[in-house]
Amino acid sequence: MKQIQADVVVIGGGTAGMGAFRNARLHTDNVYLVESHVFGTTCARVGCMPSKLLIAAAEARHHALHTSPFGIHLNKDSVKVNGEEVMDRVKSERDRFVGFVVSDVEEWPADKRIMGKARFLDAHTVQIDDHTQITAKSFVIATGSHPVITPEWQALGDHVIINDDVFSWDTLPESVAVFGPGVIGLELGQALHRLGVKVKIFGQNGSLGGISDPVVLAEAKAVFGEELELHLNTTARAELDSDGNVKIYWEDNDGTSGVYTAQYLLAAAGRRANVDNIGLENLDIKLDSRGVPVADELTMQTSIPHIFIAGDASNQLPLLHEAADQGKIAGDNAGRYPDITNGLRRSSIGVVFSNPQIAFIGLRFTSVEAQYKPEEYVIGEVSFKNQGRSRVMLVNKGHMRLYAEQGSGRFLGAEILGPAAEHLAHLLAWAHQMKMTVPQMLDMPFYHPVIEEGLRTALRDANAKLKTA
Template sequence: MEERKVDVAIIGSGTAGLNAMGRVKRAEKDFVLINGGEPGTTCARVGCMPSKAIIQVAEDFHRRSLFVREGIEGGEQLKMDIPEALEHTRDLRDNFVDRVLSNSTDHLSEDVFIQQYARFVEPGVVELEDGQRIRAEKFVIATGSTPIVPEAWKAFGDRIVTTDEFFELEDLPASMAVIGLGVIGLELGQAIARLGVKVTGIDLSENIGGITDPEVNKAAIEVIGKEFPLWLGQGAEITEEPDGRLRVTAGENSVVVDKIFASLGRRPNLDRLGLDKLGIALDERGIPAYNPNTMQIGDHPLFLAGDVNADRPILHEAGDEGKIAGYNAGHDEIRAFQRKTPLAIVFSDPNIISVGSRFADLEADSFKVGEMKIAPVGRALIMGKNRGTIRVYADKQSGRLLGAEMVAPRGENLAHLLAWCIQKEMTVGELIQMPFYHPVMEEALQAALTSLYHQVEAKNAGPIAELISID
């Protein structure tokens, strides 16, 4: 049987795999990049980029509801051509994918970029679909993830839609149940509701969008719940109606819909790899134990990176993990890297944000909370988006900023400012010494930080502290 030897084999050509490849090339190691299925990143094909395209279309169309208030005539006459909007989204999606490929795998020879599935047959050796074997000193596993669909639901065929199918739809149904109100469920659920689909949102959890702060969660439910009903705290059951439509029941609630958007999370693409051949145990999620600072699986010459580990399924984190895995696969000595401040954004309207430590992660009585409601914020009022709340957390004694959760317009920008400050280990006192323009959304953050400053023990020395203490 034909066998080829390389220094490093990278399995998966998504964001993590491509970033790993960059580090392996920099280390001047001989490598192959193996990819089964569609090339291109999840983000570009079915994730963050096409979803933002349809979200933008929906938001632009939704703005017409403010036209009368603003004195713009004829807004109510505007119509939405759904097939055209979906084609526009696909055109942008294809452009994003082409850009990824043209800047990465399009430049690799067939000997280096192998478009086949691979499976471990013994330690250090994978076998491809055509029978060829690749022996490598180290492997980077960056095989990504797949949407979860319960086995019983598969009998309903194309009436169950995941992100893998959503962007291929040529039209939207009249009604849809969105089951799972995490990032994707909220983003696309709100978008299609704004495009005219009758949406019902359902989640087993009482929280939406990954929020753990009860006050922020309450605000988010209030805002999103005005656009479509939210059934929380109950699992969903699906049955087929005589006319072929689907009945979704959650507790005492029931609705009949044309299609269901299943956004129940994603499972790691590890089942094809044959990790059992290497004696590697998997946890209840189907993931092997690994070090998040080195990406190494136990003491094996294997490195796990990107969505496949289900830790931080976000593009910039996948990129960082790929770089860490690629660096360690390309060097003899295993090096641990400090991870960046956690940052998560739901591109709903308003944005739902968590940055740094989440509320549920903090020890009771060790931190203080600063809060600002969005309702009276001048810039938000002008935009017609004065909904939500900002909550920021700091160490009670030192005043060091720890994290934040919020539902706020332009929260994506506020979150970045906070992430940078948390990573620099700044105190609340230092933050409120920074300039804040008027009128901007950052003033809402300033108010939350000022509220927080009054509660922590550490105070700034000098005139600033005196000024802040003025009522």
Template sequence: MKEYDFIAIGGGSGGFNAARVARGFSDNVAVIDGARQLGGLCILRGCMPSKTLIYSAEVLHLAQNARAFGLNIPSAKVDMPALHQRKLEIIKEFTDYRVESMTSGKYDLYRNQARFIGPNTIELDDGVQLRGKKFILATGSKIAKPPIPGLDDDGIWTSDDVLELDFLPESVIVLGGGVVACELAQFLNRVGSQVTQIQRSPHILKDQAPDVSEVVETAFRDEGVSLFTDTQLERIEKTDTGYSVTFKLQGESKTVFAQHLVNALGRYPATRGLGLDAAGVDLKPNGQIATNEHQQTSNPDIYAAGDCAGPYEIVHTAVLQGEYAARHAFGKPGPGPLNYDHMLDVVFTDPQVARVGLTEKALKERDIDFIAADYPFDDHGKSILMEAKYGFVRVFAEKPSGRILGAEIVSKDGGELIHALAVAVSNNLTAADLLKTHWYHPTLAEIISYPLEDIVDEL
């Protein structure tokens, strides 16, 4: 039985980066990844392919609306085979780099599934047993299938299927209103599919502030998405021409039809079959692996990071968690533990939704005295000339110090703009501190200075 100083189970963003950092402290590191293809969810079936397609759809959308910019572009349409091929070529660059890193000889790579048979021992699916001084679990998540009649039909698409499309579907129903559902619904609509989106909660992007979600809902409906919210899904049926979905809307039963159906109703932690009981690893009520601030599980020799652990299923968070876990496992200094009060997240719809730090809800729950100020993009020079008038920027500051505690931006390129405020949140800067900065005119970013000025004036 071979023993390692550090074993990463899962070679995605969390596991690979943990192994990479661990390799700096030991030459006795193993990575176990039994996936059909190396690379991890982000590279293969998540961030990179989806954002590649979304950006192409944005270019198409601008071309199709050229007259708003005083341009005459007679025709613009998608070439799905070419779009698919471009995505494959781009993803191959990322995948090749990751595979090259994992197979470089720095790590012992096992292309197997693993399960614990003891607190520090795992067995691979080929019968090989390995012992580790320290482990990290970074097994990610899988697509969920809620108990809705008809949802188990084999022909129903998932996000994986949408990202592999090389043809244009005539019509699609998207079930769900989370990040994945919204990004894919808008993508499909922009490339030319007739899209119906059905969300169970009162708003899409239910974790965002209601007025943030409402901006995206307005944009979707303006672009032609048939969006239904506050529904109760009843059943799904296969038809001669595709699928029907029946749901309750304002107390009445409604049925919609489409050629294809996408299940985007969420994901669940991929922890089944890991033998966590044998390892003494506890789960949270939601199925994620329970960890302390150091990413340690209830077995202190086993760490966890990424989607399987939470509390946020975001790639950069998984990377930071994995890196910190490896340093902690070897007793090495460095940044950490993670401060989730500085959390940053982005939704790549158009307008984008970006958020950093504490929300208004969290501030009120903690009884923090704060001031909020916002400013709309439809009254801002650069966004007006860009025909990017949806949304607003909102900043939360502590009273009486003016320290920036959080911010929300829903706008064109909001994911880029939010980083100015992320720097402020992470470094305890005040609104007055940020106003010392030169905010260049005309830029989208200068709009951030307007609520900052209101905060300083009021304080």
């Protein structure tokens, strides 16, 4: 077995691992990157990029079918979906994005890239399969995450799919049952529906798209419920019928029930960190309730000082930009260990690319409730139903609520359902990171007519409720 003495070992070659490897090498050349499957990122291969390609195709059909309110009349029979062509573009563009990532990896020294599954033997040693042992001064765990599939779903064989499988289809199916109305389930469920696939979405606790604000959530249920069949407070079981299809027996909490037969069950009920089989049992390391090493969010340092963790494996925000930031911090500190420093952690921002879009900035409503008494914060809000630019474009659906600290007027966070939420979210995230107050935000320029005027309306509403010091 090959024996290697290293300064740093990075376990995992995704977004966080690549960032950690790159930044650790700023301090030492004796850094190794270990990957068990393929180098590249979840985002490029099976996540944000291919999903947006599918959503773009869905939007094209949806717009073509909804031109009549503008006085533009199409022959609806001519709006046809060629499933093979849709998936050909999704896969070809996906492969192009992956190619860019892989080409970066291939520029790194080949002898510092090792393929195989790494397991800790002790706090300073990992073994890769049965061919290599590496002893190192520090480590970065960047092993990513995987979709949750229940034992019941596993019995469905290849009729239960995850988002990875969707982007391997050669054509579109006729029907899908989506289990999990979170970000992935809502994005893919709506996209497939708009491409002509029969879709029903099932959930258990009444949530939708990760929204915590009750007013925004109620509006989201109404808006998406007009287009999609949602069962968000449901008990359900799934089995294969004699034809090999998935049969869903469901009952809502209001007593209604039914049976839905689909070609596939899309498992979108969350993701779990890939830390089960990396030898954590051989380490005296502090774990959270889910079995994931606890880490300082500013240094990414675990309870074992020379072991760091980053990306989806860290059980913090499972987003590409967060993984990149965490990887940079973890790699920098692993490379300079024991001289560690706090890294830059940006204001929280998240976007769901549904239509209308959903966005979260800073503190969500539940966090505001937990940290502040009711009299210590105010809420500013706006409906997009009558917002000028939104009505012009016939995208006037949704609601925004933003939160500000009473007394100081400091902007705390927001939850948005509405048009151009991805752009509104960036404006608000920048304001949040700069610790701006609502009055300061209102001093910023607003053009007319733009959707951003809706943001100004919400800020004015909040400002009217503030009693600033």
